[in-house]
Amino acid sequence: MKPSSSSSPRPNNNNNNNCYRIKGPWSAEEDRILTWLVEAHGPRNWALISRHIKGRSAKSCRLRWCNQLSPAVEHRPFSTREDEVILHAHARFGNKWATIARLLPGRTDNAVKNHWNATLKRRAPQRRRFATERFEDDTFTALTLAPPGSFGP
Secondary structure, eight states: OOOOTTSOEEEOOSOSSOOEEEOSOOOHHHHHHHHHHHHHHOTTOHHHHHTTSTTOOHHHHHHHIIIIIOTTSOOSOOOHHHHHHHHHHHHHHOSOHHHHHTTSTTOOHHHHHHHIIIIIGGGHHHHHHHHHHHSOHHHHHHHHTSOTTTTOO
């Protein structure tokens, strides 16, 4: 598979079948191959899967699948309700994105972090002072026990 102009192969010092690593965006063909391999071998055999995608490491394959290609990942824009959950959870947990993402079915820690940094961070300072006063622990617990999918649009 020929790397794109923005992703040049880099030597890899690890002793494995791929002596060059591709850094940069994934091609549609790589995505198709990765999806097929995950269907064939399961979403845990990353070392085996990476041997069939020239230039991509096991970690790179895992991250691509878990953050973008998995059918469990939600790609629609964040809802207002999800924004509220993130704002309140951030006031309580800080930058613990994996903890916050567990409150939002279908959202990855990376997606929550990126959404926070791109849109919600500037809303937080004025709201943070009031978040702990308005959002008591038992309310937060009730929110975490809400049925999956209840935060949709």
